Amino acid sequence: MKKLKFFSKLVFIANSLAAFLLLISYLLPYVPPKSFAILSVLSLGVPLLISINIVFFVYWLLQVKKQMLLSLVVLLLGWNYLGSLYKFSSSKKVDEPNNLSIMSFNVRLFNKYNWKPNKTTKEDIIDFIHRESPDVLCIQEYSRGKPIKLNGYDDFNGRYVKNVKGGHAIFSKLPIINSGSLEFEDTNNNAVFVDVVKGNDTIRVYNVHLQSAKINTQIDYINSQYSREVFLKRVKWAFQKQQSQVEKFLEHKSKCSYKTIVAGDFNNTAFSYSYKKILGDDLVDTFEKAGNGFGKSFDIKFFPLRIDFILADKRFKVNGFKTYNDISLSDHYPIKATLNLNK
Template sequence: MKKFFVWLFRLLCWIVMAGYLVAACSSYCKPSVYFFSEALALAYPIALILLFVVIVINVFVNRKLALLATVILFLGFGNLQRSFAFHPLAKVQRTHTDSSALRILTWNVYFFQNDHWLKHDTPNLPRRQMVEAIRKFNPDVLCFQEYLSYSNTNWNVNMNETFAEMGYKYQFFSNDKKFTVANGYSQLGTMILSKLPFIDTLRLPLHNTNTEHLEAVDVAFQQKPVRIFATHLASLGLYTDTEHTGLGSENIYELTYSRKRTVLRKLKTTGVEHEKESAIISRAINTSPNPAVFCADMNAGPCAYAYRVIRGNMQDAYIRRGFGFGQTYDALSPTLRIDVCLVDKRLEVTNCFVEKLHGLSDHFPVITDVQWKNNK
């Protein structure tokens, strides 16, 4: 019996090592060619954790196998350095008092949970708490995804005005969706708000089914122009078919076998959409006349093909200054970092952190400080 368990353990170790190697190829697999590309990207952090467990156990059980697993770990170095930040001693600066640094906040605000009714406008609302958190971080530029604001209505809070009163007078909307509401209108999409004046603006369609756009603004930071991009890539939408079924939140993620096939289909479809979007975004960044900062809800992890293409030669702010997986999506897995801030190498990342504000949006904000490299 003992021999059987030893054999089974070794078999599991080999399965984990083989699975890790396959998952490590995810960022090089075009979704239009390899339908499982997005699934591999999501699986890589889990495979990394399992491989690490294999290494630790075999240090005491089978050192040759531990050495082999360690070699395999570094064979996947590309995905490893994209997905896990190694700066445990980096100091997080939550307050913003350094005038030599430009602070940028990117956040999928999830429509502020649609808490826009004036008659329900109390201090403990998630929307109010989100605004106060932003006020505390005091960014110079805000990049919001799934932003919702109402204008010219007597019943709803106007978020554009709220942020203008906080000093974000310069605002550029992606113009994704606009609806008539009670003689006024609502805006839904990506929004860039800034305390610094805009020199120029840019809006490009991403050609997905949600008619989302890539938008950019040029701002003068210490008398030098910086181009800040913001967007929201196509959503995976794994659970949109259960939103109105009456299922409780406690079982919304329990998938039946028949729904697993739907999930795989959505992974493939979204991956192909991301491939198209990444080509448009990468071209826009590479042709930018000014150093670029790219902020987005990627709806894909850092091991995905789209992330590698978009990042190109840029720095990932969290990888430069963070520690760990840097979870930004408040569901499913603590390894999901799908919100990013990518920074041109002509700028130095001096600070970056994910603020885990549970119960507000389904995403966490990512706050990044950058400065010109010659301003040390």
């Protein structure tokens, strides 16, 4: 570092900080938010930290400086993280007999309060679902009141938390033989589940909506309304609530012997404690198996945030995955996975 010019020294100091933070972030999936909440907040910034370290690596590489090794080594240590952030391969799509398609979509109450200026957003969402026609549809923030009519779905399981504006529903083209709800305490969030029959198999499908920090994601709004202290306080609180919700979910899931699919809005990234615990040893992230690009599922400017997931039992073959980030019907983008039990 002694041979570096003053500006390069400043760059390397910034590089060292970014590399250190990324290295620390590798511990996040193993640190319960209740034990160290402030560290868990860092999980939201992991995509940015990875991108920054790639930029630093390229910067030093172009100058043929050995300082490039710092970010390179840290990135290589977290190689598995890169697969969660970005998939270089094209989307996989395999058509096979007995494929099963699962869609997850946070519809934001079907635009009940006119967040989107388009007055036909509700009808547009319904038309989109009819076009894609998944076998099982998991909806978060399903509005109360008159049930939504979806052609081709003979049954659905809607469960609501008491005294809130919306809930969550599962629509199915497959026979539902059992259904239920996990009521999370002191929150508008919860999880619902159904057991569906396909051929000779009974499959458990969970629709999970974990705690949100309830923060407006517009950068100018955050800068004007939220101090850094308030922002951190809200996120820490949300992640601690998520831990409790995940613990309740895992206790419920442990009693099920069926092949399981977990879909929903986790309100956290693939670098978080909540995601890691839900994924466990028996599920796979269908985006990592068959998706491509960043898989951005939340509408926030200049930031590839993936907080919606479809996790499937390892006994399924993942034949496809798609993120519909070319449509703007909610603050989330719908995602769909295609699975098959034929080995």
